[in-house]
Amino acid sequence: MPKFQTPHTRRDVLASAALAAATLAMPRVLRAQTAAAWPDQPVRMILPYAPGGPTDVIARLICDTLSQRLPQRVVVENRTGAGGNIGASAAAKSRPDGATLLFTNTGHAVNRALYAKLDYDPVKDLTPVTIVAEGPMVLLVPNSSPAKTLAEFVERVRAKPGEYAYGSTGTGGALQLVSLLLTKAAGLKMEEVPYRGSAPAAQDLIAGRVEMLYDAGVTGFPLATAGQARALVVSSAQRSAVMPDVPTVAEAGYSAATFSVWQGIMAPAGTPASIVEKVREEVAAILAEGTLRQRLTELGAERIVTNTPAEAKTYVEAEMVRWEQVLREAGVKPQ
Numbered sequence: 058m059p060k061f062q063t064p065h066t067r068r069d070v071l072a073s074a075a076l077a078a079a080t081l082a083m084p085r086v087l088r089a090q091t092a093a094a095w096p097d098q099p100v101r102m103i104l105p106y107a108p109g110g111p112t113d114v115i116a117r118l119i120c121d122t123l124s125q126r127l128p129q130r131v132v133v134e135n136r137t138g139a140g141g142n143i144g145a146s147a148a149a150k151s152r153p154d155g156a157t158l159l160f161t162n163t164g165h166a167v168n169r170a171l172y173a174k175l176d177y178d179p180v181k182d183l184t185p186v187t188i189v190a191e192g193p194m195v196l197l198v199p200n201s202s203p204a205k206t207l208a209e210f211v212e213r214v215r216a217k218p219g220e221y222a223y224g225s226t227g228t229g230g231a232l233q234l235v236s237l238l239l240t241k242a243a244g245l246k247m248e249e250v251p252y253r254g255s256a257p258a259a260q261d262l263i264a265g266r267v268e269m270l271y272d273a274g275v276t277g278f279p280l281a282t283a284g285q286a287r288a289l290v291v292s293s294a295q296r297s298a299v300m301p302d303v304p305t306v307a308e309a310g311y312s313a314a315t316f317s318v319w320q321g322i323m324a325p326a327g328t329p330a331s332i333v334e335k336v337r338e339e340v341a342a343i344l345a346e347g348t349l350r351q352r353l354t355e356l357g358a359e360r361i362v363t364n365t366p367a368e369a370k371t372y373v374e375a376e377m378v379r380w381e382q383v384l385r386e387a388g389v390k391p392q
Contacts, residue, residue: 095332096129101157102322105144106164106226107137107254111273115190115320115358116160122343133160137253140229142168142175149182153327158336159183162320166376167229170384173391180377185369186322187337189344190358193293194235194318195277195303197286199265207289207309210269211243218246221268224258227251228392231318232258234380235271235292237387238314239306262286273318274299274357292316299357319376320358321369333366 102120106112113135120131136144141164151157169179177183196207204210214221223240225233232255240247247269252258255272262270263285272280274291278299281288290306291297294315306314322340324333341363343349350361364372 095155095335096127096131098156099129100127100131100155101151102131102133102160103144103148103151103157104133104135104160105137105141106135106162106230107256108135109256109276110226110254111275111277111318112160112162112320113254114275114356115353118349118352119160119189119340119343122349123339126339126343140164140168140171140227142172142177145179145183146175146177148323149177149325151325153325153329155324155328155332155336157325158186159323160320161323163231163234163318163376163380164226164229165321165323166373167234167380167384169377170381171229171389171391180374182326183323184326184328184333184366185373186324186333186366187340188319188321188362188364188369188372189340190353190362191317191319191360192356192358193274193291193297194231194271194316195274195281195291195297195300195357196239196289196306197259197262197270197272197277197280198268198289199262200285200287201265202268202287204289205287207304207306207311210289211245214245214247214268215243219248222248222250223269223271224255224262224267225249225251226253226255226258231273232271234383235314235316235318236269237389238292238316238383239271239311241387242311242313259286274359278357293359297357297359299355299359317360319362319372321373330366337363337366 104113104116116133120133123131136147145159148157148159198204204213223236225236250267255276258270259280261267280286288300288303290309291303292306296305344361344363
């Protein structure tokens with residue numbers, strides 16, 4: 058005979074079905090609660106570069122503005138050294154709970170190609186959140202230099218190969234990368250003097266101890282507008298609105314040296330997607346406001362990006378491929 062369910066049995070079945078449905082819904086609920094709660098503690102924004110540099114300036118403006126908007130403070134922590142790898146490694150090894158983020162730049166895209174042994178994987182151990190902005194670099198020479206144009210500078214350096222030096226922030230830094238592009242395109246032989254940040258490099262440029270500094274516009278333009286150094290070209294494809302009278306490197310005859318530096322935010326791999334998206338939303342919100350956006354534009358961060366995590370991932374991976382090829386063609390081998 059067929060077995061018929063008793064009322065009690067039917068109730069059990071219905072209860073079990075309801076429990077199963079609730080269990081399936083729990084991850085969505087927890088994700089929503091996690092995103093809504095972020096940040097439930099102070100957020101540490103690791104910056105793998107020295108205070109006073111261009112990435113530091115942008116990071117602090119963003120973190121200060123976020124701190125005014127969020128219930129918890131966002132604090133910059135400078136962890137310098139090894140071309141940004143010390144800070145990046147610290148971020149990659151942090152708990153993936155949204156309490157630690159990484160604010161980095163173009164230099165991040167070359168570390169895999171420059172270092173044979175890293176204690177973290179730049180792709181697998183860090184999740185791109187958003188690219189914040191892009192901007193030009195500006196080639197500066199001391200006021201004491203007789204070169205008034207890039208052509209005059211190239212002629213001066215070619216006449217004495219290996220005698221003049223340029224400042225950089227070390228292996229893999231944006232200042233080194235853009236300088237490599239120019240020296241390769243123009244056939245220049247110069248000595249590289251690495252610094253822990255662009256700020257000390259700028260001081261030596263002003264004093265005439267290095268002949269060239271290809272600095273990010275954020276910190277390089279103020280030096281030129283204040284009359285502390287002379288700007289010869291900008292690295293971007295178009296002239297900068299900050300200093301429209303300064304020609305582009307392409308206009309000076311070296312289109313192969315066109316370059317834009319970018320800044321972006323990353324999170325430790327495994328950070329919940331809801332938190333990653335929440336961070337991006339908050340950053341996009343403050344950059345949509347006129348005051349901060351205008352301030353960054355005035356500093357030389359001329360393209361505000363704030364793309365999605367998926368778009369940021371594609372962007373960073375494309376940059377890695379690009380710079381690996383550039384470095385390979387330049388004969389730079391992993392150390």
